[in-house]
Amino acid sequence: MDLLEKSPGRHVDDQREVAEPRDSRVTRRTLLRRAGLGIGTVLVAGSGALGYRAYDQGVLQVGDGPAYAPWSSWREQNGLLRLVGAAILAPSPHNAQPWLFEIGSGRIDLYADRARWTGATDPFRREQYVGLGAALENLVLAAKANGYAPQVTLLPDGSGSSHVARIELARSSPQASALYAQIPNRHTNRYAYVQGKRAPTAALDAMAGLNNSATGDARLFWFAGAAQRSLIGDLLIEATEALMADPDQSASDYAWFRQNWDEIQRQRDGITIDAAGLSDLVAALAKLLPAQSQTATDNAWLAATRNTHTKTAAGYGIVAVRDADHNLQRLQGGRLLERIHLWASGNGIALHHMNQLTERADREIQLGLAHRFGDQLTELMPSGWQALSTFRIGYPTHTPHKSPRRSVAAVIVT
Amino acid sequence: MPRSPCVVPGHPHPRAFQPKVGLFAPGAICFTTAGPLWYLPGAILVGSGVAALTDLRSETSTLRATIDRNWTSILTAVLALFYVFLGATALGLAGVLGILGGLAVLAVLAFRTRLAPALGLALLAVATVPFALLVWWSFAVPLIGILLIATGWTALRSSAQHTGKRSTGVVARSD
Numbered sequence A: 001m002d003l004l005e006k007s008p009g010r011h012v013d014d015q016r017e018v019a020e021p022r023d024s025r026v027t028r029r030t031l032l033r034r035a036g037l038g039i040g041t042v043l044v045a046g047s048g049a050l051g052y053r054a055y056d057q058g059v060l061q062v063g064d065g066p067a068y069a070p071w072s073s074w075r076e077q078n079g080l081l082r083l084v085g086a087a088i089l090a091p092s093p094h095n096a097q098p099w100l101f102e103i104g105s106g107r108i109d110l111y112a113d114r115a116r117w118t119g120a121t122d123p124f125r126r127e128q129y130v131g132l133g134a135a136l137e138n139l140v141l142a143a144k145a146n147g148y149a150p151q152v153t154l155l156p157d158g159s160g161s162s163h164v165a166r167i168e169l170a171r172s173s174p175q176a177s178a179l180y181a182q183i184p185n186r187h188t189n190r191y192a193y194v195q196g197k198r199a200p201t202a203a204l205d206a207m208a209g210l211n212n213s214a215t216g217d218a219r220l221f222w223f224a225g226a227a228q229r230s231l232i233g234d235l236l237i238e239a240t241e242a243l244m245a246d247p248d249q250s251a252s253d254y255a256w257f258r259q260n261w262d263e264i265q266r267q268r269d270g271i272t273i274d275a276a277g278l279s280d281l282v283a284a285l286a287k288l289l290p291a292q293s294q295t296a297t298d299n300a301w302l303a304a305t306r307n308t309h310t311k312t313a314a315g316y317g318i319v320a321v322r323d324a325d326h327n328l329q330r331l332q333g334g335r336l337l338e339r340i341h342l343w344a345s346g347n348g349i350a351l352h353h354m355n356q357l358t359e360r361a362d363r364e365i366q367l368g369l370a371h372r373f374g375d376q377l378t379e380l381m382p383s384g385w386q387a388l389s390t391f392r393i394g395y396p397t398h399t400p401h402k403s404p405r406r407s408v409a410a411v412i413v414t
Numbered sequence B: 001m002p003r004s005p006c007v008v009p010g011h012p013h014p015r016a017f018q019p020k021v022g023l024f025a026p027g028a029i030c031f032t033t034a035g036p037l038w039y040l041p042g043a044i045l046v047g048s049g050v051a052a053l054t055d056l057r058s059e060t061s062t063l064r065a066t067i068d069r070n071w072t073s074i075l076t077a078v079l080a081l082f083y084v085f086l087g088a089t090a091l092g093l094a095g096v097l098g099i100l101g102g103l104a105v106l107a108v109l110a111f112r113t114r115l116a117p118a119l120g121l122a123l124l125a126v127a128t129v130p131f132a133l134l135v136w137w138s139f140a141v142p143l144i145g146i147l148l149i150a151t152g153w154t155a156l157r158s159s160a161q162h163t164g165k166r167s168t169g170v171v172a173r174s175d
């Protein structure tokens, strides 16, 4: 412990130090002492810089600040704004939050914000529409719970229009549901799941039964047997490698990765270090160190896919529709996906969206490449069904952190 | 009449600096977010502090000697302030422990001449460890905590040494 000063019992020498400053022995001791103090000072200054960096990067403020306020403030909103507050807590590809809402008298219109797009990762905007469907499902659940009878018209201005849905809201008696209660608790869980713990068949069946008239033809298919898990796990790893090898896909992925606390609080979107499923220590170090490069981020993602995500998946679910290119079916599939996620969240099951396969399949079509992943997906699905969105489930080892959200005010158009 | 046991020739009494710091510190606070109403008293306090420091120029060597002798305490105080700062940014219980821990270290430093080093060390540990343990994963807090205990312990021992030295000096000078 006596790092910085001389040991006790030396005060006689010290007095000599004052009286005879030119004594060479004393000078050496003085030098040593000064060196010790110097090192101590440098260490203190260094730890001060580290402490400041910890503050600047929000290391001790995980899930705090305006970017995370919508998770708690949505219930404080009045009237129809509360329904929008629930809608914006939905998942979306890369947390791009591609939605805008217009509030009229007794209705809400949902629009796609086409600028909030993940580019080469989602070349045909499949995921964008699935995310919009998820937001719509939250809005409908919130409407029922808050005393409205929602009447939804999908794509009222045609399939290619950015007008995604009109929701007419007549007054009715409140119908709170178990799914509605999970809206603020649902988070994408990218941590490892409990190894070897399988979801009971009853839970898989319950999730498969969450489709209703609003979700149209969309269906959930499970791939939970050992051989199926292994097959899909290997495909996901290969698809991740292919994504990394595609400069445009890799860059559009990286563009939504947020490593700076100020940026997160300002932009309130994207995938954060806290939401990446890293251990608390690794996440803190990642924040303290300089921002990771695109290549380093890609490598970390591949390693997590290989060693954590696929290794500990208790099963994979694929939401499928008859025609995955059809925006209306994408919206319906998105609604089913959100119902599944909310149900899982209320039943202690973790869920992680993993869409590398469909992202690569769409990219193959866009670039005119051989349909390597597209064909694999076709083989996996029962005939007549097209994969829309894939996820893994399992039992959580960690509680996932919240991801940022733009405010309700920021997504309202007039 | 025996001289004060606190005064060692060549070293100014640490309290010689207290009035200056006492003028500067509140003066500086007046210029923070306290509000423009406080700028005038702030200017008066800082001005008086500067005037008082000018007096001290004649005592530069003694000032240096005092700083030199108390350097580990100064470092510990700086680290304790980091603790308070990080505590203020942390959430919930961790934040409370950080702020209280940092303030407790400052209190230990203020009373260091009256504390047995072992007791001082125990108090340092009690003040520092809970916050560091609660946010162990943050890397920065446990590191600052370890440094706090190391420099704090060195400051306590150094202070005990000087206190011992001074009493020896009194005996030597009083006969």
Ligand SMILES: Cc1cc2nc3c(=O)[nH]c(=O)nc-3n(C[C@H](O)[C@H](O)[C@H](O)COP(=O)(O)O)c2cc1C
Binding pocket: A089, A090, A091, A092, A093, A094, A095, A096, A126, A127, A128, A130, A131, A134, A186, A187, A188, A189, A190, A270, A271, A275, A352, A353, A354, A355, A356, A389, A402, A403
């Ligand atoms: C259509 C869709 C596709 C997604 N694809 C992925 C994916 O491939 N990998 C991933 O880690 N997360 C994926 N996500 C999850 C989003 O990144 C996540 O919803 C977003 O970051 C917000 O976080 P939250 O779900 O915890 O609120 C997807 C979400 C949606 C709706």
